[in-house]
Structure formats: structure tokens, C-alpha cells
Amino acid sequence: MLAAVYFLLFVCLAWKNFRSAVFLFILLLPSYLIRFEVFYFRKIVFPSTVLELSFGALFLVWLIKYSREDIKKIITASKKHVWFFIVFDLFFLSSVISIFVSDMPIPSLGEWRAYFLEPMIFFLILVGRQISIYNLNSALAISTLSISLYAVAQKFTGWGIATPEWVAESTRRVTAFYSSPNAVGLYLAPVAMILLFIIYKMRGNRNRNFWLASMICLLSLAALIFTKSQGAWIGLGAGLLVFLFFIGYKKIVAGLAIAGVIFSLAAPSMRQAVLFQDQANQNRLRLWGYSWTFLKQSPNNFVLGTGVRQFFRKVQKPYYDKMIMERLIYPHNIFLNFWTEIGLLGMLAAVIILGYAFYLSNKIRQADKIMGAGLMAALTVLVVHGLVDVPYFKNDLAFLFWILIASVFIIEMSERNSQ
Numbered sequence: 001m002l003a004a005v006y007f008l009l010f011v012c013l014a015w016k017n018f019r020s021a022v023f024l025f026i027l028l029l030p031s032y033l034i035r036f037e038v039f040y041f042r043k044i045v046f047p048s049t050v051l052e053l054s055f056g057a058l059f060l061v062w063l064i065k066y067s068r069e070d071i072k073k074i075i076t077a078s079k080k081h082v083w084f085f086i087v088f089d090l091f092f093l094s095s096v097i098s099i100f101v102s103d104m105p106i107p108s109l110g111e112w113r114a115y116f117l118e119p120m121i122f123f124l125i126l127v128g129r130q131i132s133i134y135n136l137n138s139a140l141a142i143s144t145l146s147i148s149l150y151a152v153a154q155k156f157t158g159w160g161i162a163t164p165e166w167v168a169e170s171t172r173r174v175t176a177f178y179s180s181p182n183a184v185g186l187y188l189a190p191v192a193m194i195l196l197f198i199i200y201k202m203r204g205n206r207n208r209n210f211w212l213a214s215m216i217c218l219l220s221l222a223a224l225i226f227t228k229s230q231g232a233w234i235g236l237g238a239g240l241l242v243f244l245f246f247i248g249y250k251k252i253v254a255g256l257a258i259a260g261v262i263f264s265l266a267a268p269s270m271r272q273a274v275l276f277q278d279q280a281n282q283n284r285l286r287l288w289g290y291s292w293t294f295l296k297q298s299p300n301n302f303v304l305g306t307g308v309r310q311f312f313r314k315v316q317k318p319y320y321d322k323m324i325m326e327r328l329i330y331p332h333n334i335f336l337n338f339w340t341e342i343g344l345l346g347m348l349a350a351v352i353i354l355g356y357a358f359y360l361s362n363k364i365r366q367a368d369k370i371m372g373a374g375l376m377a378a379l380t381v382l383v384v385h386g387l388v389d390v391p392y393f394k395n396d397l398a399f400l401f402w403i404l405i406a407s408v409f410i411i412e413m414s415e416r417n418s419q
Contacts (some may be wrong), residue, residue: 112308148216193236246373248363300356
């Protein structure tokens with residue numbers, strides 16, 4: 001009954017003010033952690049989350065009220081960016097095929113809905129509605145507040161950290177609402193990069209929005225530091241170098257890059273991470289080796305992968321030893337993640353989608369240097385951190401991925417319409 005009431009309230013909000021509903025939906029991205037069962041049917045449980053309920057309400061209103069108008073805009077965008085939308089369709093098709101590649105199609109269907117169907121529809125809604133980039137950026141920024149505040153509080157209290165080794169003050173790593181510190185970094189780092197370029201863009205007009213963005217950014221950076229997620233740090237550093245390079249500070253970038261290399265080699269923990277000598281990165285090398293062994297076992301494996309959410313069963317399980325490494329569900333590399341989950345075609349489609357977003361961001365940079373460079377920097381953070389982690393296969397991260405891609409398209413379409 002509570003779910004039904006919440007759904008109806010969200011429908012009412014979306015019907016009255018769709019942009020506010022989109023704003024609220026982005027604020028609620030972490031709410032996928034609030035799970036419940038919708039109903040039973042012949043002993044089959046239909047699990048859901050607050051995030052999926054919110055999306056269902058948003059999509060229903062869009063379908064009834066706006067879809068006819070927006071589909072025309074989407075078709076116009078697809079004609080302008082034909083190759084992107086062909087690849088977009090191939091990516092979606094690969095995800096559908098992966099359901100049937102899986103040995104467990106019913107559970108895989110639930111994962112597919114959360115990681116592919118809903119976020120990709122949301123991308124089309126954002127492009128069709130042409131939600132303003134200001135609203136998207138504001139929503140993303142504010143969505144980090146609860147995560148950052150909780151993470152900072154955890155640093156000083158240890159509250160809510162489930163893993164004992166991360167609770168001790170000397171080895172404390174914050175997790176916020178999530179189960180691992182890296183999950184905090186994967187969400188906060190790309191948004192922090194967006195905040196950094198927004199602050200730089202507003203530096204000449206230090207109004208209330210400037211100070212609010214600065215405060216949120218500082219909180220996010222503090223939370224990122226307290227995660228001790230080296231992948232997030234390196235990703236954010238790479239994004240910052242890309243931003244500075246493309247707005248013209250090439251000498252500074254060279255100096256910072258050299259300083260970064262020296263620091264990485266001088267600091268023992270960073271040196272071990274960069275050279276893959278610590279336990280976490282040794283485990284990543286094992287996962288990558290297991291994945292490659294599976295993929296090359298047969299043409300079927302090489303082309304189709306494991307199917308959605310089948311990595312442990314098909315790849316890691318034959319080697320599993322809880323004394324060496326915990327049970328994991330992805331190989332922790334952006335390319336292998338897509339390859340094992342949705343096959344070779346899906347992985348190549350993901351690479352092209354990201355490449356096209358970089359290409360459009362560079363085009364935007366010709367009209368708006370700071371905006372274009374900032375978008376490229378945010379995408380860089382996602383990719384670089386993704387080399388050693390899982391930047392897509394989680395409910396909030398899948399939506400974040402497509403919001404970033406949609407942001408590029410919305411700005412490009414706005415620039416083109418203004419010419």
C-alpha cells in the first residue's frame with residue numbers, strides 16, 4: 001500500500017511538473033538500496049526498489065503526456081547522429097540477447113531491466129524533453145549531498161560501516177549507504193568533476209550558486225579522500241588534467257603529470273597500486289586472467305560472454321577460494337565488464353558510445369571551451385576509474401552513465417539550435 005501511495009504521488013508530481021519530477025528522480029538515484037517485493041504471482045516474487053517505482057511513475061506520465069511530441073525530437077536527433085543511434089540500438093540488442101545467454105533468464109531479466117531498459121529509456125526521455133543542462137547538473141550535485149555527508153560522518157564515527165577491517169580508526173574507509181568504499185567513489189568522482197568545471201565557469205560571478213556548488217564539491221572531495229579509493233583518486237586526477245589541457249593550461253598539465261608520476265612512485269601505497277603489487281590489484285589481475293581464459297575457451301564464449309549477472313557462476317567459481325578472494329560478480333574492468341555481461345558486440349558498442357560522446361564534447365568545446373572540456377573530463381573520470389572497477393553495472397551508476405551521455409547531446413542540440 002505504501003508503494004502504491006508513493007507511486008501515485010510521484011505520478012501526480014510528474015503530471016503537474018515533469019521537470020521537477022526528473023529533478024527529484026535524479027536526487028533519488030541512491031534509493032535503489034530501498035528494496036521491497038511488489039506482489040506475488042503463483043509463488044513468484046517480483047522484487048523492486050524505490051528508484052524503479054519512481055522511474056515507473058515518470059515513464060508512465062511521459063508515455064501518456066509527452067511521448068508523441070518527444071519522439072519527433074528523438075527522430076530528428078537520430079537523423080543528425082545516425083551512427084550513434086545505430087550503435088545505441090546494437091548496445092540494447094546485445095543486452096537483450098544476454099538475457100537468453102544466461103542460464104538463469106528470470107533473475108537476469110530483472111538485472112537487465114535495471115541496468116539497460118530503464119536507464120536507456122531515461123536517456124531518450126532526457127533527449128526528447130531536452131531537460132536543461134542546468135537542471136541536470138543541479139540535480140546531480142544535490143544527489144551527492146546525502147552520500148557525502150554520511151561518508152564524512154562515518155570518517156569520524158565509524159557508524160554504519162559493515163566491514164570490520166574498515167571500521168577501525170587506523171584503517172577506516174567510508175562506505176556511506178553502500179557496501180564498499182569504491183561504490184562511493186564511482187558515483188561521486190564524475191559528479192565532482194562536473195562541479196569543478198561549473199565552479200571554474202562561475203568564478204567571475206561569485207553568487208549564491210557559486211558558493212553552494214563550492215560547498216557541495218568540497219564535501220564530495222572530502223568523502224572521496226576518506227574512501228581511500230585509489231581508482232577514484234587517479235580517475236579524478238586524470239579528469240582534472242584533461243580539463244586543464246583542453247582549456248589551454250598545457251604547461252601546467254605537463255608539470256602536474258610529472259608531479260603525479262613522482263608522487264605515485266614515491267608514496268608506497270600509491271606505488272603498489274599503480275604497479276599492481278597490492279592485494280586488491282593482484283586480485284584484479286586474477287579476475288582479468290579468469291575472464292580471458294573463459295572468453296577464449298570457445299567462439300560462443302568469445303562472442304556472447306556469460307550473460308547478465310553470470311560472471312561468478314561461469315568465470316570465477318572454478319577458481320573460487322574464499323581465503324584468497326571474495327565472491328565477485330564482475331571482472332572489475334570497464335571493457336571486460338561489458339564483454340562478459342553483454343558480449344563482444346555490446347562491449348564494442350559501449351566503447352563507440354563513449355567515443356562518440358568524447359567527439360561531441362570536443363565539438364561543444366569549439367563553441368564553449370569550458371563546457372566542452374568539462375564534459376570530456378567527467379567522461380575521462382568514468383573511463384579511467386572504470387579500468388579497475390565497475391562504473392556501469394549498478395542501478396545508480398547505469399543511470400549516471402546515460403545522464404552524462406544525454407548531457408552531451410542536450411548541449412550539442414542547444415548549441416546547434418542557437419546557430
